Each structure stands twice: as structure tokens, then as C-alpha cells.
Amino acid sequence: MTDKQIDLSPAEAQRMTRNIQALQKRLRDMHAMRDDINKALARVTEDNLSLALTQKKNLKSLSREYDKLSQDVKCLDPFDAAQILEEEYNYILTIGNVLETTRELKKTASLKNTDRDAILGGLIQFYHGLRQELTSAQTARENQQLNVTAQ
Numbered sequence: 001m002t003d004k005q006i007d008l009s010p011a012e013a014q015r016m017t018r019n020i021q022a023l024q025k026r027l028r029d030m031h032a033m034r035d036d037i038n039k040a041l042a043r044v045t046e047d048n049l050s051l052a053l054t055q056k057k058n059l060k061s062l063s064r065e066y067d068k069l070s071q072d073v074k075c076l077d078p079f080d081a082a083q084i085l086e087e088e089y090n091y092i093l094t095i096g097n098v099l100e101t102t103r104e105l106k107k108t109a110s111l112k113n114t115d116r117d118a119i120l121g122g123l124i125q126f127y128h129g130l131r132q133e134l135t136s137a138q139t140a141r142e143n144q145q146l147n148v149t150a151q
Contacts, residue, residue: 019075026065026072027084033062034091041095042131044102046124052102059099063092098126 008016037055044052066088073081105111105119 016075023072026069030065038130038134041127042134044127049102049106052099056099059095066092
């Protein structure tokens with residue numbers, strides 16, 4: 001037996017399988033929520049910044065799922081659990097910061113025009129990059145489907 005092998009009783013192995021399946025389902029659900037948020041944010045332009053703020057409720061739901069995920073990853077090696085949690089946390093933090101910046105930009109009239117322009121430019125660049133990323137991912141999926149059907 002190597003250091004990585006663990007002898008589990010059939011009941012323990014079954015429990016571990018159920019825990020892993022629950023973790024996989026939670027991650028699939030969270031990624032579907034992320035996809036929905038990304039699709040909505042990809043529609044944001046300079047002319048409709050307020051549209052981004054409609055995703056605050058969805059981000060809160062995702063954050064609640066993250067809290068549950070932090071319990072589900074206990075079935076994993078601590079290093080693997082930390083990697084999963086970090087990726088999800090970084091997404092929530094990034095989108096939260098973008099939404100907060102968008103909200104502040106909409107409500108703060110006291111910013112100098114140069115500051116406002118710089119912040120607005122950064123936000124628009126983020127939303128544009130998100131649109132490009134989604135388009136690239138869609139193209140890759142379509143090409144992959146074409147390759148599968150061609151074989």
C-alpha cells in the first residue's frame with residue numbers, strides 16, 4: 001500500500017462517494033449561477049451601467065452557495081479544497097468589487113471628470129472583456145461540437 005491509499009470500509013467508501021457527488025453538484029450549480037451572472041454582465045455597456053446592479057441578488061445567492069461549499073469540500077484533501085474555495089472566492093470578490101464600483105460611480109456626482117472617466121473606462125473595459133471571453137468560449141464549444149460530429 002502506498003501513502004496515498006486508504007483502506008475504507010464499504011460504508012465509508014459509499015459515504016465518500018456521496019460527499020464527492022454532492023460537492024460536484026454544488027460546483028455545477030455554482031458555475032451555472034456564474035454563467036448567468038456573466039451573461040447578464042456581458043450585456044452592460046456605457047449607456048446601461050445600471051443593468052449590472054441587477055446582479056447583486058444573484059451574487060448574494062452565489063455567496064450563500066459558497067458558504068455551503070466551504071462545508072462540502074471537507075471531504076477533499078485540504079490543498080484541493082483550498083484551490084476550489086479560492087477560485088470561487090476570487091470570482092465572488094471580483095464581481096462584488098465591480099458591482100460596488102459601478103454602484104458608486106452611478107451615485108457619486110462629486111468625482112472629478114478625470115477620475116470618473118478613468119473609473120468608467122476601467123468598468124467598460126471589464127464588461128467588454130467579459131463579452132469577448134463569453135464569445136470565445138461559445139466559439140470553442142461550437143468548434144468542439146463540430147469536431148465531435150465530424151468524427
